[in-house]
Amino acid sequence: MTSHPLLEAITRGAPLVRRRAMAKAITLLESTRPDHRAQADALLTELLPHTGRALRLGISGVPGVGKSTFIEALGIYLIGQGLKVAVLAIDPSSSVSGGSILGDKTRMERLSMQENAYIRPSPSGGTLGGVAEKTRESLLVCEAAGYDVVIVETVGVGQSETAVHGMTDMFCVLQLPNAGDDLQAIKKGVMELADLVVINKADIDAAAATRAQAQITSSLRLLGFHGNPEHDPHNAAQWRPRVIQTSALQHQGMEDFWAVVCEFRQMQTANGRLAARREKQALAWMWERIDFGLKQAFRAHPQVRALLPQMQADVAAGRIAASTAARNLLAAQSG
Amino acid sequence: MTSHPLLEAITRGAPLVRRRAMAKAITLLESTRPDHRAQADALLTELLPHTGRALRLGISGVPGVGKSTFIEALGIYLIGQGLKVAVLAIDPSSSVSGGSILGDKTRMERLSMQENAYIRPSPSGGTLGGVAEKTRESLLVCEAAGYDVVIVETVGVGQSETAVHGMTDMFCVLQLPNAGDDLQAIKKGVMELADLVVINKADIDAAAATRAQAQITSSLRLLGFHGNPEHDPHNAAQWRPRVIQTSALQHQGMEDFWAVVCEFRQMQTANGRLAARREKQALAWMWERIDFGLKQAFRAHPQVRALLPQMQADVAAGRIAASTAARNLLAAQSG
Numbered sequence: 001m002t003s004h005p006l007l008e009a010i011t012r013g014a015p016l017v018r019r020r021a022m023a024k025a026i027t028l029l030e031s032t033r034p035d036h037r038a039q040a041d042a043l044l045t046e047l048l049p050h051t052g053r054a055l056r057l058g059i060s061g062v063p064g065v066g067k068s069t070f071i072e073a074l075g076i077y078l079i080g081q082g083l084k085v086a087v088l089a090i091d092p093s094s095s096v097s098g099g100s101i102l103g104d105k106t107r108m109e110r111l112s113m114q115e116n117a118y119i120r121p122s123p124s125g126g127t128l129g130g131v132a133e134k135t136r137e138s139l140l141v142c143e144a145a146g147y148d149v150v151i152v153e154t155v156g157v158g159q160s161e162t163a164v165h166g167m168t169d170m171f172c173v174l175q176l177p178n179a180g181d182d183l184q185a186i187k188k189g190v191m192e193l194a195d196l197v198v199i200n201k202a203d204i205d206a207a208a209a210t211r212a213q214a215q216i217t218s219s220l221r222l223l224g225f226h227g228n229p230e231h232d233p234h235n236a237a238q239w240r241p242r243v244i245q246t247s248a249l250q251h252q253g254m255e256d257f258w259a260v261v262c263e264f265r266q267m268q269t270a271n272g273r274l275a276a277r278r279e280k281q282a283l284a285w286m287w288e289r290i291d292f293g294l295k296q297a298f299r300a301h302p303q304v305r306a307l308l309p310q311m312q313a314d315v316a317a318g319r320i321a322a323s324t325a326a327r328n329l330l331a332a333q334s335g
Numbered sequence: 336m337t338s339h340p341l342l343e344a345i346t347r348g349a350p351l352v353r354r355r356a357m358a359k360a361i362t363l364l365e366s367t368r369p370d371h372r373a374q375a376d377a378l379l380t381e382l383l384p385h386t387g388r389a390l391r392l393g394i395s396g397v398p399g400v401g402k403s404t405f406i407e408a409l410g411i412y413l414i415g416q417g418l419k420v421a422v423l424a425i426d427p428s429s430s431v432s433g434g435s436i437l438g439d440k441t442r443m444e445r446l447s448m449q450e451n452a453y454i455r456p457s458p459s460g461g462t463l464g465g466v467a468e469k470t471r472e473s474l475l476v477c478e479a480a481g482y483d484v485v486i487v488e489t490v491g492v493g494q495s496e497t498a499v500h501g502m503t504d505m506f507c508v509l510q511l512p513n514a515g516d517d518l519q520a521i522k523k524g525v526m527e528l529a530d531l532v533v534i535n536k537a538d539i540d541a542a543a544a545t546r547a548q549a550q551i552t553s554s555l556r557l558l559g560f561h562g563n564p565e566h567d568p569h570n571a572a573q574w575r576p577r578v579i580q581t582s583a584l585q586h587q588g589m590e591d592f593w594a595v596v597c598e599f600r601q602m603q604t605a606n607g608r609l610a611a612r613r614e615k616q617a618l619a620w621m622w623e624r625i626d627f628g629l630k631q632a633f634r635a636h637p638q639v640r641a642l643l644p645q646m647q648a649d650v651a652a653g654r655i656a657a658s659t660a661a662r663n664l665l666a667a668q669s670g
Binding site (some may be wrong): 287312 | 372376379380383384386387468471472475554613614617618620621622623624625626628629630632633646647650651653654655656657658659660661662664665669
């Protein structure tokens with residue numbers, strides 16, 4: 001079996017060759033043509049032994065919180081430390097609009113000009129699950145190409161945070177200093193996913209930022225451990241979510257941020273959580289794609305398509321029990 | 336088509352006949368024999384026109400919070416108001432132990448002796464989804480039998496709260512007065528489901544209870560609206576979660592509790608949320624059972640069974656991408 005022609009270029013090409021190969025590989029992964037998909041699967045499998053060494057960093061926050069400025073400041077800081085940085089994105093609105101965050105590369109103009117930075121806009125079109133799958137696969141391409149930090153950005157609306165949380169080692173939520181005033185990201189169930197909360201734009205109102213930091217810290221202590229066994233507060237060897245302040249526009253706080261990230265990575269590596277989280281994510285990802293495939297085949301089945309509208313209407317109107325309708329539909333599919 | 340022999344007894348029988356018919360119907364619903372299942376589906380469909388008039392009340396709380404005492408006090412209070420009360424349960428541990436909550440009827444001795452009370456222990460065995468399905472169906476039997484309030488109890492561990500929240504009109508969480516000290520139910524992601532939080536055993540420490548009430552109220556305001564569009568705090572016509580105190584052992588607070596429940600019901604009926612919630616629940620229930628059925632059939636497929644262990648091991652070890660493994664497994668089933 002010969003290896004995929006892009007493999008060598010991605011893992012060992014000269015900088016420009018490598019970037020071009022990455023772009024080609026990601027385009028291949030994003031293609032929906034069945035023959036492309038088969039090629040993409042073959043390439044992925046060959047790339048896998050070269051993956052896993054990057055830190056996968058999720059960054060979320062509502063529009064206006066300063067995500068691009070933050071990521072640009074962070075990226076430039078990290079490149080200054082001798083690291084290579086890739087930035088991917090999941091934009092739930094991209095399935096409608098064709099891409100809004102990171103669609104415009106001039107958004108991170110300084111970062112995008114760096115040789116050691118690679119920026120890729122959100123895949124557009126399709127379901128969130130489909131977009132997330134392409135981003136996960138792109139992440140593997142970036143890792144195989146030797147990037148040390150892969151940032152996956154998402155906008156703080158919808159379910160995309162869960163998707164990003166499910167593919168990163170550390171999930172960071174950016175907040176504005178007036179967190180207590182309006183509810184921001186908090187009300188969307190994002191906070192309990194956070195390993196690190198960043199009060200950005202702290203320079204605008206130092207007092208508000210400090211208040212928000214205290215408030216979020218105490219809320220995380222009281223309510224923040226929802227369904228996240230990694231955040232068991234009674235276990236000293238486990239990570240407890242942290243809250244810090246930054247002012248990305250002033251390039252302030254990047255060192256602090258990175259110090260916390262390194263501390264997190266060290267602890268999670270030492271206690272085995274990093275490896276466990278990745279393994280769990282990979283298996284969850286497999287089952288998610290299986291579920292999606294099963295449901296897609298179900299909905300496309302002619303007998304199901306014929307019966308579904310009536311069943312849904314009957315269930316909604318209370319003419320048939322939901323469990324009975326489910327059994328009828330499953331029976332229709334199996335024949 | 337003749338109607339099911341239990342229909343008449345459940346909907347119009349004399350008290351004792353009715354109770355016996357309910358027990359028989361629920362036993363039929365819980366049976367796994369295919370011929371029983373077909374009968375159960377037929378019966379359910381006939382019962383449906385007689386359902387929907389009860390208030391469906393979910394009650395959750397960690398062990399020790401006093402759920403049985405609370406439900407007994409509430410039940411006796413409601414019966415005193417001329418209402419008929421049914422109590423069902425979902426116990427996630429019942430699939431292992433064969434039933435722990437409500438398994439022992441002496442737990443609610445006084446209530447169980449009332450003619451206008453019907454108490455049914457948690458179905459045992461099977462997955463949480465299966466147990467929840469049987470409880471949902473039993474709830475319909477109770478409604479058809481003319482019960483005014485159906486209480487669905489669950490213990491505050493695992494995912495069972497989500498299941499109970501998904502089948503009730505109003506979801507109440509019981510808390511101990513020392514809520515701020517240990518994290519109790521809070522850390523399990525239950526609070527954001529709550530329409531009403533009850534600080535029970537308030538008589539033990541009045542100061543702590545008042546402190547807990549203030550604390551939980553402010554936390555709900557800050558963090559409590561997660562993913563629950565019904566709790567939009569900016570809409571005055573919509574319900575905002577309430578926090579009250581009770582002492583069920585002293586039979587204190589039942590009137591207050593019931594007043595809040597009635598206020599909730601009135602508001603949710605007026606703004607259309609009650610009907611919308613039920614319709615949404617029924618459709619979600621249908622899809623949940625379809626998903627379960629699809630996955631079950633998938634896992635039982637011989638080609639999938641043959642391939643799955645290797646795929647899981649390869650994904651966990653990073654030898655194959657999760658999405659590739661998913662495609663291979665889906666191809667194995669359909670091929």
